[in-house]
Amino acid sequence: MKKIVTIAALAFVCGMQAQFGVKAGFNFANFRGDAADDFNVLTTWHAGVVYENEITSHFSFQPELLYSVSGAKKDDTEYKLGYFSVPLMLKVYPTGGFNIQAGPQLGMLINESDNFDGLDSETFDFGLAAGLEFFLTNNLFIQARYYSGTKKVSADADLKNTVVSASLGLMF
Helix, strand or coil: HHHHCCCCCCCHCCCEEEEEEEEEEEEEEEECCCCCCCEEEEEEEEEEEEEEEEECCCEEEEEEEEEEEEEEEEEEEEEEEEEEEEEEEEEEEECCCCCCCEEEEEEEEEEEEECCCCCCCEEEEEEEEEEEEEECCEEEEEEEEEEEEECCCCCCCCCCCEEEEEEEECCC
8 A cells, every 4th residue: 555655746746747627427337246136327426626647648547535435236225325435546648638547446435325334344355457537638537437446345245336328527
């Protein structure tokens, strides 16, 4: 963990150009794992701030601070998990306005739906994220990302988060 924070701090300091921004969008969340057979996709949301730091003309580093709702649906019951999420994305720009991104994502559980209490939720989540982003203008972007959790969300069942997200954002 200390290494990740150190690398993030160095990227902030060494970068040639940096921008702050905001983003928000929809999550299409579900669980995967041995106990996930009866769960279906739950549509939720995410919102937060981004900080993109250019390393070279083709690479940048983008940490984000997001509130993001994960979970799944089973029959008529929604199982929602609200996380404070920190994606740490390395972005590769093959062309000017388009980038491919990937990196780890850390999450801390902030709240959960009442019906999740019986599943004994875990406080921390960790996984890998990857996505595509396109700048419609110099400041306005659209983004699609996939997140696959590597840690169980419940001590009592083999359930891990998966999320496909679609975002709209603005850089300042």
